[in-house]
Structure formats: C-alpha cells, structure tokens
Amino acid sequence: MARDAEGVLAGAIRYWPVSIVGEHIHKALLLGPVAVHPTRQGEGLGGHLISQSLGRAADLGWDRVMLVGDAPYYQRFGFTRLEGVVMPPPTNPDRVLAYDQGSGAWTGVQGNVLRIDAS
Structure with a gap:
C-alpha cells in the first residue's frame, strides 16, 4: 500500500499465488488489482507500485509474475503476452501477460492457472 504524508491511502497493489498445471506444476504470482485513488491518478503512483513490488517479488524468490491487462500499458514494465497459459473463462487470452524477472x-510453461488455497 502507498499512503500520503497524512496517512491517507493513495494506492494499493495485490499479488496472489497461483499454480500453472499442465504436464508439470509451476508456481507464479498473479498481479492484480492495482488501484490508485482518483485524486492521485496521473502521478505515476501505479507505475511505482508495480516496479517496486516486482523488485520485492524477486527478493522473495518469485521468478514468474503474470497478470490480465492491457499490453500497451504493462509492456513498459517488461510484461509480454503469455502463450500456452490459460486463465479461467471469460478471460481474453490476448490480455494474459507475463514477467519473468529476466x-x-x-520458457516451456503451459497449462491452466489455478489458485493456491491459503490453508
């Protein structure tokens, strides 16, 4: 979360652990949502949250991050279209994007995305 100097919530980002189940099982983080308070939009806060949180995910050992979103926006952070990984319907496959921490x-990950229960 991002708060301003007065402690008012300005933005938030959330990640969810998921599994991609195909021939093999691969773990990844699903990014979303990213939310910025309407009075703070246009200040670059969403981009800052994305960049900083991707770094934190890498620090924690997560080498795969995915999301469902607009490629033109997320490409600047290094996201590309993810082929062979299927989100539950009605997700548009063209909006499934991946980031691999470099x-x-x-590579070679294919299958269906399933949530990991927090039990």
Whole structure:
C-alpha cells in the first residue's frame, strides 16, 4: 500500500499465488488489482507500485509474475503476452501477460492457472 504524508491511502497493489498445471506444476504470482485513488491518478503512483513490488517479488524468490491487462500499458514494465497459459473463462487470452524477472522462467510453461488455497 502507498499512503500520503497524512496517512491517507493513495494506492494499493495485490499479488496472489497461483499454480500453472499442465504436464508439470509451476508456481507464479498473479498481479492484480492495482488501484490508485482518483485524486492521485496521473502521478505515476501505479507505475511505482508495480516496479517496486516486482523488485520485492524477486527478493522473495518469485521468478514468474503474470497478470490480465492491457499490453500497451504493462509492456513498459517488461510484461509480454503469455502463450500456452490459460486463465479461467471469460478471460481474453490476448490480455494474459507475463514477467519473468529476466530469468526466462516462463520458457516451456503451459497449462491452466489455478489458485493456491491459503490453508
């Protein structure tokens, strides 16, 4: 979360652990939502949250991050279209994007995205 000097919530980002289940099982983080308070939009706060949180995810050992979103916006952070990974319907496959922390961790990953229960 991002708060301003007065402690008012300005923005938030959330990640969810998921599994991609195909021939093999791969773990990844699903990014979303990213939310910025309407009075703070246009200040670059959403981009800052994305950049900083991707770094934090790498620090925690997550080499795969995915999201469902607009490629033109997320490409500037290094996200690319993810082929062979299927989100539950009615997700548009063209909006499934991946970020691999520069490690090539998405190479060969295929299958269905399933949530990991927090039990």
